[in-house]
Amino acid sequence: xxxxxxxxxxxxxxxLALAVEDAISGVDLTMVGWIMTIGGILVLVLTAVTxxxxxxxxxxxxxxxxxxxxxxxxxxxxxxx
Numbered sequence: 001x002x003x004x005x006x007x008x009x010x011x012x013x014x015x016l017a018l019a020v021e022d023a024i025s026g027v028d029l030t031m032v033g034w035i036m037t038i039g040g041i042l043v044l045v046l047t048a049v050t051x052x053x054x055x056x057x058x059x060x061x062x063x064x065x066x067x068x069x070x071x072x073x074x075x076x077x078x079x080x081x
Contacts, residue, residue, distance in 0.1 A: 002043060002044075002046070002047030002050070002051075003044065003047055005040075005043050006040045006041070006042075006043035006044035006047060007040065007044070008040070009036050009037070009039050009040030009043060010036075010037055010040030010041060010044070011040075012033075012036055012040075013032075013033045013034065013035070013036030013037030013038075013039070013040055014033065014037055015033070016029050016030070016032055016033025016036065017029075017030050017033030017034045017036075017037060018033070020033070060075070060076040061073065061074070061075055061076075062074045062076070
């Protein structure tokens with residue numbers, strides 16, 4: 001959901017900042033657009049960093065081969081943060 005929210009904020013913000021020429025009394029739509037654009041970029045970056053850190057933590061895998069040739073695989077998940 002993070003990427004979707006980030007792209008949405010980025011697109012709507014750029015449309016408001018660069019393409020809309022209407023005016024609302026007391027609201028600067030260009031500034032609102034730039035703020036939404038910056039917010040969208042931040043959401044995209046934070047989502048990428050968060051997903052990358054989850055992927056980097058990973059877990060350990062131990063494979064044991066028994067005398068009869070069978071193997072046992074054990075996965076050790078990292079502790080939840």
